[in-house]
Structures are given as structure tokens and as C-alpha cells.
Amino acid sequence: MSLTDQQTEMLAVVARQYGGPSSLRLDQVPCPTPGPGQVVVRVAATSVNPLDWHTMRGEPWIARLGSGLRRPTSGRLGTDLAGEVVACAADVDTLHVGDRVVGGASGAFAQFAVAKAKNLALVPPEVDMVQAAALPVAGITALQAVAAAACTAGSRVLVFGASGGVGTYAVQLAVAAGLEVVGVCSGPNVELVRSLGAVDVVDYTVDAHLATVAGPFDAIIDSVGTLPFRRCKQLLVPGGRYVVVGGPDGGRLIGPLAHLLRAKVAFVTGGRRAVALMAKIDGASMNELVRLLEGGSVGSVVDRVVPLDDIAEAIAYVETRRARGKVVVTC
Numbered sequence: 048m049s050l051t052d053q054q055t056e057m058l059a060v061v062a063r064q065y066g067g068p069s070s071l072r073l074d075q076v077p078c079p080t081p082g083p084g085q086v087v088v089r090v091a092a093t094s095v096n097p098l099d100w101h102t103m104r105g106e107p108w109i110a111r112l113g114s115g116l117r118r119p120t121s122g123r124l125g126t127d128l129a130g131e132v133v134a135c136a137a138d139v140d141t142l143h144v145g146d147r148v149v150g151g152a153s154g155a156f157a158q159f160a161v162a163k164a165k166n167l168a169l170v171p172p173e174v175d176m177v178q179a180a181a182l183p184v185a186g187i188t189a190l191q192a193v194a195a196a197a198c199t200a201g202s203r204v205l206v207f208g209a210s211g212g213v214g215t216y217a218v219q220l221a222v223a224a225g226l227e228v229v230g231v232c233s234g235p236n237v238e239l240v241r242s243l244g245a246v247d248v249v250d251y252t253v254d255a256h257l258a259t260v261a262g263p264f265d266a267i268i269d270s271v272g273t274l275p276f277r278r279c280k281q282l283l284v285p286g287g288r289y290v291v292v293g294g295p296d297g298g299r300l301i302g303p304l305a306h307l308l309r310a311k312v313a314f315v316t317g318g319r320r321a322v323a324l325m326a327k328i329d330g331a332s333m334n335e336l337v338r339l340l341e342g343g344s345v346g347s348v349v350d351r352v353v354p355l356d357d358i359a360e361a362i363a364y365v366e367t368r369r370a371r372g373k374v375v376v377t378c
């Protein structure tokens with residue numbers, strides 16, 4: 048029996064125009080049907096990423112080239128999901144109805160969402176769906192950032208933004224890879240970051256330019272972008288990598304992309320390299336993260352769990368940039 052035989056409508060978060068969280072509605076919309084290579088997932092839980100508030104606001108404006116210039120074309124939000132497969136396209140043979148899965152989808156802030164089968168991983172029964180739902184965007188970004196740092200066991204890496212969604216995974220993944228991690232976050236989160244395995248943690252509210260930090264580092268993974276490039280270069284070994292994950296707002300037109308471009312220019316000289324990360328969700332990375340979650344070398348740091356009804360508040364909270372780890376939404 049297909050999903051549509053059982054249920055034709057569902058609740059989904061819809062933004063009819065760009066704006067703040069008050070522009071979001073929980074509407075009844077048709078249940079999705081899978082296209083080629085796709086499955087439909089009954090969403091158990093999803094999680095909020097900065098991508099969601101950027102999409103909600105239509106900022107930076109350059110992103111509207113893909114999402115609709117004056118108003119959102121689909122209006123649907125949400126990428127991360129964990130849930131159960133309820134329908135598969137005829138050409139999907141890797142997943143089956145009833146499978147527990149996690150990964151990336153479009154319109155995941157809903158009771159059901161459609162996803163490419165190749166972007167999902169199976170979730171073993173002993174793995175909690177809330178823990179799994181926190182993983183996709185932040186976990187994959189952290190996994191790919193650690194890979195982009197190109198470090199070998201014993202290397203030293205500085206993680207700036209260590210208490211955020213990406214940072215909490217980046218610290219744990221770097222530690223799991225045998226790297227020596229120094230984290231940077233605000234005072235109230237120092238113990239959290241230490242508990243994730245960082246050998247040292249710096250409170251940037253006390254030491255903004257990391258004057259007390261003893262370099263050098265083989266790599267810096269930065270999801271904040273407030274440390275001056277000159278200081279980043281001083282802290283890196285010759286040939287060391289500055290992995291740019293995120294940056295300050297940088298204006299409405301291109302937003303955090305401005306930071307990526309400035310980093311590329313700043314690192315033209317000095318014998319260190321800036322690597323601009325554009326994370327991409329794929330099944331292989333999802334499988335790797337689920338394996339690490341199941342094995343216990345990575346855990347999702349969950350700031351709070353809220354119901355879908357409270358999505359506007361959840362997005363507003365993540366937009367404050369004060370979330371500790373991830374905000375998970377149960378559907």
C-alpha cells in the first residue's frame with residue numbers, strides 16, 4: 048500500500064513570503080509522493096540549522112536565485128530528518144518500507160518528507176531518533192571540515208565555534224581521528240567543549256585574539272569568522288590549513304560568502320592555505336556518521352527538543368547563534 052492510500056494530507060511548515068519566524072505557518076498540504084530515486088519518510092524528528100533561517104529570510108539575497116526572487120517558490124523548510132520509510136519509488140532497491148533512516152531531504156519540517164534514497168543511511172534500532180536527527184547538515188559539515196583540514200593522527204587543530212551545531216561534532220570527530228583539539232567558545236560552554244575531548248578550551252570573551260593560545264596548529268576549523276586572518280596565519284604551521292565553514296553576516300547580498308572570499312584573498316600570501324568548505328550531504332558520509340554515533344565515539348549535543356508546533360521559536364532561538372549543539376524538532 049502506498050502512503051497516499053493511507054493519508055492524503057499532512058502538516059508542514061510553510062513560508063508564503065520571506066521574513067522572520069512569524070512568517071511561518073503550520074499548514075495542511077498534500078502528502079508527497081516519491082519521484083525516481085526517491086523515498087517518502089514519516090519524519091520522527093528533524094533539526095534546525097542556520098540554513099533554515101537563511102532560507103526563511105531569503106538572505107543572503109544571492110540565494111534567492113534558487114529559492115524565488117520576490118517570494119519563496121516552494122516555501123518549504125527543513126533539511127535534516129530521521130524517520131521511517133513509508134513509500135519507495137519503483138527504481139529504489141536500497142531501501143524498503145519500514146526502514147529507519149536519517150539524512151537530508153527537502154521540506155523536512157513536516158510530518159512526511161521526500162528524500163533521495165542515496166542521501167539516506169539506515170539507523171540501527173539501538174540509535175535514538177533524536178540523536179540521529181541532529182546529525183545530517185551539522186555532522187556532515189563537521190566530517191567534511193575535518194577531512195578538509197587534511198591532518199594526520201597527532202596533529203593539532205583549533206576549532207573555533209566549538210559549542211555550536213557544527214563545532215560540537217567537529218571537536219568529537221577530530222578527537223576520534225586522533226587529533227589534538229583546542230576549542231574556542233564562550234565561558235558558559237567551556238566545560239561542555241572540554242567534555243567532548245578538547246585538550247584545552249579558550250573563552251573568546253576573555254581572549255578575543257587568542258593571545259594566550261600556544262600555537263602552532265596544523266589546521267583551524269572556523270565556523271564563526273571573527274578571528275582576524277593575520278592571527279589565524281600566525282597560529283598555523285607553514286602549509287597549515289584554515290578551513291572556512293561559516294562567517295559573520297557580511298551584508299544581505301552575499302552574506303557569509305563575503306568571509307569566504309576575503310579569506311581566499313588574505314591567504315594568497317604567507318604560505319598557509321584557506322579552504323572554503325561547501326558541505327554536501329551524501330549517503331557515504333551519513334553512513335560513516337551513524338557508525339560513529341552507534342559506536343559511541345560521537346554523540347549529538349542536543350540543546351533542546353521541541354514539537355513541530357514550536358518551529359518558529361526553535362528557528363528564532365537558533366538565529367540568536369547561542370544554541371549549544373543542536374535544536375531538535377519532533378514531528
Ligand SMILES: NC(=O)c1ccc[n+]([C@@H]2O[C@H](COP(=O)([O-])OP(=O)(O)OC[C@H]3O[C@@H](n4cnc5c(N)ncnc54)[C@H](OP(=O)(O)O)[C@@H]3O)[C@@H](O)[C@H]2O)c1
Pocket residue numbers: 096097098184185188207208209210211212213214232233234236251270271273291292293294303324325326327365368369370371372
Ligand atoms: N560551509 C558549509 O557548508 C556550512 C554548513 C553548515 C553550516 N555552515 C555555517 O557554519 C556556521 C556555524 O553553523 P552551526 O550550525 O554550528 O551554527 P550554530 O549552531 O548556530 O552556532 C552557534 C554557536 O556559535 C557560537 N558563536 C556565536 N557567536 C560567536 C562569536 N561572536 N564568537 C565565537 N563564537 C560564537 C556560539 O558559541 P558560544 O555561545 O559559546 O559563543 C554557539 O555555540 C553558520 O554560519 C552556518 O551558516 C556552513
